[in-house]
Amino acid sequence: MIEPDWSHYRAFVAVLREGSLSGAARALGLAQPTLGRQIAELERNLGAALFIRSPRGLVPTDAARDIAPHAEAMAAAAGAMMRLASGGTDGASGVVRVTASDIIGAEVLPALLGAFRRAHPAATIELALSNRVEDLLRGDADIAVRMVRPSQQALVTRHIGAVSLGLYAHRRYLEGAPPLRSLATLARDHALIGFDRGTPFLREMLTRLPLTRDDFALRADSDLAQLAAIRAGFGIGFIQHGIARRDPELIPIFPGEIGFTLDMWLALHEDLRASRRLRLMMDHLAAGLAAYVAQSQP
Amino acid sequence: MIEPDWSHYRAFVAVLREGSLSGAARALGLAQPTLGRQIAELERNLGAALFIRSPRGLVPTDAARDIAPHAEAMAAAAGAMMRLASGGTDGASGVVRVTASDIIGAEVLPALLGAFRRAHPAATIELALSNRVEDLLRGDADIAVRMVRPSQQALVTRHIGAVSLGLYAHRRYLEGAPPLRSLATLARDHALIGFDRGTPFLREMLTRLPLTRDDFALRADSDLAQLAAIRAGFGIGFIQHGIARRDPELIPIFPGEIGFTLDMWLALHEDLRASRRLRLMMDHLAAGLAAYVAQSQP
DNA sequence: TCGTAGATATACATATTTGCATGATCGAGC
């Protein structure tokens, strides 16, 4: 076996993402025959067929699926290096890539990132919404906002505080629903919104509450989907207080009687600690999120 | 900024490792001017100087040091893909890369790996000795033998058992040393061998023993160095029972009175779970290590 | 049934990259 040309892995990732040589060629700004030849040579060098050619595109083989995560890791690393280089000898300029859970990224971060951008117009910000913690180690992102303590070594972490969640429902839902009697009868009388499979962490949380998975009328692992369902008047579910309180139509249910808290953490790869613009972003997020945490108490 | 040709990152890693264009060229099987031009273009594309040229070689700049870990990650991923591809559609053939702490790798694994090789002659085995846990996530290795529970998600783990350690000394040392009186006077009368900075985990272990760092006459973080020192008759130190009992010249010191245990774990990246040869190796190691653990009880 | 859109494969001229040979520079050691 011959070590393949690394640029062919770039072609491989593009074909994998786009599903066709032509699409990958467009994405990379190359010609379609070029990609065809690069993939062919990659297959020759690795000694394995990676795609089944068809007139509809290229279908990855098992071998391709095996190596795909590593190729994606290469792409992530390459992206990280470009971000690093874009900052030059480090002013506030350059790209900062932030990853967060979808709900934080959609409801809390936009305002904070906007303020950062106004303070540092030379900065470019990328926001990636995902719950995968390994993103930082792989270089998929520079800074992560997480609701679990990042356990990886090689990560610099910063504890922001505890965010509390409580039950809320939209005013529209409550108008047409039976009266709220007691916590014990809640699941019987009302449409509850909760987690489907959930993360191990959240599942543990649920065991401390007087609710089980079967009590939920709508189960979704996406926080955003749950929030949207509550806002749409589907029923009753958990929302972070800081988010719910912005909307006067969202009514707290049994406040003080039921709820739980999540710790919020910021994490940074230790290799990036020296970067000035990342430290600026880190400080800005820490301050903004701390303010958010303060608004999120029961 | 232009996205650099990924193959130039390969050149970058080689230059970083070898310290010169000529050396990198030899390592990669390319010509020295080729490497020079590739590095030059990488610098142009990233918009940053990566090396200071000198007649003695190339010295990396800060920018180079910033991106170096990511480039190394690319190299690790590329290596992982080659290993995966070498296994083909998965018989028992191909490369298996195992990482373990140095002492396990030197004292316990060789016999196990030899047996595996005899059972599966088509397999090639690589053994990397290191205590870094992130190796698996980066793709530096396929299977890890660790003495701490791997915490990363995306890792499939398997608990082997608890290995016990006790104090041992070589017969030669004891012949010329003062008599063994009591545990309390051990540090005063004898040359003790222990950890220097140690891992956080081992440091915590030490707090449970009636010994402190200052009691050690020889401090080394390398388990192998400690073992060698004990075998050479330097003094008294901790050895895993299973290793010490193979050598009748190694005499247990206060057996049953002092010691501690370490849990042994096998870990595999979840992306590799499907590979047949890795499962074979995993099962083989699990069985062999379990036998070793059985011999390592107090 | 036929035409269209989108896909992969092939042919050939053109760019680009590579390797070899050579020159230039610096430090170590006698």
Next chain:
DNA sequence: GCTCGATCATGCAAATATGTATATCTACGA
């Protein structure tokens, strides 16, 4: 002070990769 050995830089011919244009195939829809 000089040579030796190592390095990086440069010029030029050959090998290689790329792009354009074209042919071919298949699914989809009028």
